[in-house]
Amino acid sequence: MMDLKINNKTHSVEVDPTMPLLWVIRDYVGLTGTKYGCGIAQCGACTVHLDGKAVRSCSIPVSAVANKNITTIEGLSANGTHPLQIAWQEEDVPQCGYCQAGQIMTAASLLKDHPNPTDEEIVAGMKGNLCRCGTYERIKKAIKRTVKK
Amino acid sequence: MNRRNFIVSSIAVGGGLLLKFENSLGANADSEIGNFLRVSSNGDVIFHFVKHEMGQGVSTAMAQIISEELCADWSRVKIDLPLADMKKYNANFDTGGSCTIIYQWDLLRQAGAMARQMLIQAAAQQWNTTPENCYAENHMVINRQSSRKIGFGQLASAAAKLNPPKEVKLKTSKEYNIIGKRKKAILVPEIVTGSLQYGIDVKLPGMLYAQIERCPVFKGKLKSFDATNALKVEGVKQVFTTKPIAGLQTLTPYMPHDIREGVVVVADSFWAAKKGREALIIEWDEGVNGNLSTEDFEKLAQQRAMHRTDPTGYTGDENAVSNVDHVRKTLRAQYVFPHQLHSCMEPLNCTAHANPDGCEIWMGSQAPNLIVTELARNFQWKEENIKVHLFTSGGGFGRRYYPDMAFEAAYISKIAGNIPVKMMWTREDEHRCNLGHMFQHMEYQAALDKDGKLYAWYEKELRTYTWAARYHDPALPTMAYEIPNVRFDFEDLIADELVHSSAWRGVIIHGRAYAECFVDEIAADQKKDPYEFRLSMLSKDRDVHVGDGNFLSSKRMRNVLMLACSKAGWGKPMSAGRGMGICLYPYGGSYVCTVAEITVTNEKVKVDRVTVALDCGLVINPLGVENQVTGGIVWSLTALFHGGMPIKNGRVMHSNFHQNKLLRMDECPEMEVHFVETNDEKPGGVGEISSPMAVPAVLNAIYAATGKRIRKVPISLQDIIPG
Numbered sequence: 021m022m023d024l025k026i027n028n029k030t031h032s033v034e035v036d037p038t039m040p041l042l043w044v045i046r047d048y049v050g051l052t053g054t055k056y057g058c059g060i061a062q063c064g065a066c067t068v069h070l071d072g073k074a075v076r077s078c079s080i081p082v083s084a085v086a087n088k089n090i091t092t093i094e095g096l097s098a099n100g101t102h103p104l105q106i107a108w109q110e111e112d113v114p115q116c117g118y119c120q121a122g123q124i125m126t127a128a129s130l131l132k133d134h135p136n137p138t139d140e141e142i143v144a145g146m147k148g149n150l151c152r153c154g155t156y157e158r159i160k161k162a163i164k165r166t167v168k169k
Numbered sequence: 170m171n172r173r174n175f176i177v178s179s180i181a182v183g184g185g186l187l188l189k190f191e192n193s194l195g196a197n198a199d200s201e202i203g204n205f206l207r208v209s210s211n212g213d214v215i216f217h218f219v220k221h222e223m224g225q226g227v228s229t230a231m232a233q234i235i236s237e238e239l240c241a242d243w244s245r246v247k248i249d250l251p252l253a254d255m256k257k258y259n260a261n262f263d264t265g266g267s268c269t270i271i272y273q274w275d276l277l278r279q280a281g282a283m284a285r286q287m288l289i290q291a292a293a294q295q296w297n298t299t300p301e302n303c304y305a306e307n308h309m310v311i312n313r314q315s316s317r318k319i320g321f322g323q324l325a326s327a328a329a330k331l332n333p334p335k336e337v338k339l340k341t342s343k344e345y346n347i348i349g350k351r352k353k354a355i356l357v358p359e360i361v362t363g364s365l366q367y368g369i370d371v372k373l374p375g376m377l378y379a380q381i382e383r384c385p386v387f388k389g390k391l392k393s394f395d396a397t398n399a400l401k402v403e404g405v406k407q408v409f410t411t412k413p414i415a416g417l418q419t420l421t422p423y424m425p426h427d428i429r430e431g432v433v434v435v436a437d438s439f440w441a442a443k444k445g446r447e448a449l450i451i452e453w454d455e456g457v458n459g460n461l462s463t464e465d466f467e468k469l470a471q472q473r474a475m476h477r478t479d480p481t482g483y484t485g486d487e488n489a490v491s492n493v494d495h496v497r498k499t500l501r502a503q504y505v506f507p508h509q510l511h512s513c514m515e516p517l518n519c520t521a522h523a524n525p526d527g528c529e530i531w532m533g534s535q536a537p538n539l540i541v542t543e544l545a546r547n548f549q550w551k552e553e554n555i556k557v558h559l560f561t562s563g564g565g566f567g568r569r570y571y572p573d574m575a576f577e578a579a580y581i582s583k584i585a586g587n588i589p590v591k592m593m594w595t596r597e598d599e600h601r602c603n604l605g606h607m608f609q610h611m612e613y614q615a616a617l618d619k620d621g622k623l624y625a626w627y628e629k630e631l632r633t634y635t636w637a638a639r640y641h642d643p644a645l646p647t648m649a650y651e652i653p654n655v656r657f658d659f660e661d662l663i664a665d666e667l668v669h670s671s672a673w674r675g676v677i678i679h680g681r682a683y684a685e686c687f688v689d690e691i692a693a694d695q696k697k698d699p700y701e702f703r704l705s706m707l708s709k710d711r712d713v714h715v716g717d718g719n720f721l722s723s724k725r726m727r728n729v730l731m732l733a734c735s736k737a738g739w740g741k742p743m744s745a746g747r748g749m750g751i752c753l754y755p756y757g758g759s760y761v762c763t764v765a766e767i768t769v770t771n772e773k774v775k776v777d778r779v780t781v782a783l784d785c786g787l788v789i790n791p792l793g794v795e796n797q798v799t800g801g802i803v804w805s806l807t808a809l810f811h812g813g814m815p816i817k818n819g820r821v822m823h824s825n826f827h828q829n830k831l832l833r834m835d836e837c838p839e840m841e842v843h844f845v846e847t848n849d850e851k852p853g854g855v856g857e858i859s860s861p862m863a864v865p866a867v868l869n870a871i872y873a874a875t876g877k878r879i880r881k882v883p884i885s886l887q888d889i890i891p892g
Binding site: 035036038039040043046047050051052053054055056057058059060062063065092093094099100105108109112113114115116117118119120121124143144146147148149150151152153154155156157158159160 | 222223224225226353354356357358360361362363364365366367369370372378403404438439440441512513514515516561562563564566595596597792796797799800801802803804825826827831832833834835837839840
């Protein structure tokens, strides 16, 4: 048995310790906002925060996160009120939406490190996240919107 | 209160629309006003959305259309995805071909107008006046004389008791408040909080997980397998072959599947299923493709392109390119558009729970109707016993039109003992064992007369995907240029394909748009400006017949050409290593022109800016259309820079996104979309129109910048040193 702290709640799970955190979050804890896209940290759809920092949960075994505070998209804010979530709506960012939780989680962590990022810093920080629908321009605009405020 | 159902046929357009009206069960209950609309007691209007939302914005646009005629307050409009019921909704569920808005346009307006008229009638009855004395606006019915108002929520129950009107009065476009306005996509609030459920997110009590180890070579077979080690993996429950469903097809001739032979592992988690697969020992009979590569196939296509077949269609003289009386010079070129992967961000998946009489299915699908009819036919179930739960998907792009995932999941659920099973493709499965975009080889020849005018155009398309049939009508190249002799030949390569081909967003247009590169080659040969050259061949207003009942308007082609080039600043001085290129193309009644502006530095191409001019008729949601168009440019640039499906020894070489790269944020250009002013009263489709366009535009820009002509993508395989 393992205790995991996710979004300020403790969940007890009994899983293979080599199972990537992504699958524990989705299938055992039941939080499906974090998505499977590639399994090899190439797409960013699985991004969560470990003690506030963005990581690709598909590539971290659950055994490595026992004492960390894990935040998923569901825990980023109460009722979607994080400035990025609001900006995402104002800029009409998503299309199919599947990559967007990962995009937002990556952006949230980026802004913690770079509260006033240059365009280059935004691109460098976000280019690990794929979007097949091609919403990149609006993602950039939405991030910049929160910085203006 | 008696429950009375009224069933009425609306004015039949494109198949007709059945509306079923029911009484509410009480004053505070929700009211169904027709199958597509529910008005809740607090006044929210819920639109039952049965088409497929895959990011193309169709749920928002359809909700806008119905809300406009209903005269709803847009902020009160929500959508839900009901259980797919083919009889109840009687609207074609399938979503593809950029057709949805075109086909739904009349149906949705009539449904909204019917509901509006019933709400008005209910208010008129309450006020003891005539419907003519009332009107609807912004979620209310208003009495013209007294100015009194009643909200839709309060009227809904009374409206549901009324007879639906036999005729409806539709708004004119001048009265539109919602159609034509920039509206944010209706599902965004759920997306940004992670609460929107996709098919892959489904969880059922007692559900197990399944993954299939499929033959890695197309047309290969399963020789033998040993599950001993796999069954020892903790969490693995069952292992069996999927051979009985391999090769299953749908009835519709244009939907051939490639369900491969394989071995399925059923386990209590995704991870255990994955580990179980890794422990399988399998022997494959690789079959005819086992020692073939992409290079082999390209050679075959090239050989077949060389010989003349009978024309599929022509105007003027079918042998005009060889007519020495007129022809002084001929140009010739070959272009190749390779196989491509859909790479939907949500990997393919389907959850199924079979029972002795049928099956319940949970899946994001572009064609749930196909799931119902084809599962019934192939598994000997009754159609009414197949229940499909609808989901939006993390990308469809044509791949989710095919119901093969449902075949796989239903079979596994049944054989495993009628248990609920979530069958998932890993991203590696998606790369290695999937359908791809068709392979297209384009042969072009142009003949110039003694005045240097374009006298004849010959185009031959060879491709691996035929819609399982030849062209029915005489078909011509998809162009509206004034060329006296035009000929189109076609040959299918489907028998020799190394992977099975399928609809990939813009489908056949991706290869055929290379015509715009060949137009540029002719312009360059004649030392003509590519814009002026195109314009000179679109000077007359003509309706050009290109086969399959499609007419192209040369005027609309000209309009988008002029607008795009004007906005792009065509003709401005460009410094060394910089260039612009044009691609002008129609799709499904809409017209688009794309101008790419690039910089080439040290053999690396950077796309700086892409300018698009679009004529898609009446625009329902300009914001949604812009998003579709710019997203399609990104799609196109992915095919330009990356992509392809290289095959060696019958196996697709790319296994995931580190090899099959998709365009990333740092490669994304500035993009702008301009709409041609139109008085068109009807909307066109835009799902696929921009996805082919950036390839020819950028290839033409590369020529302008470097003098180098590239005739194949991805350009990462090309040497672009200025020639």
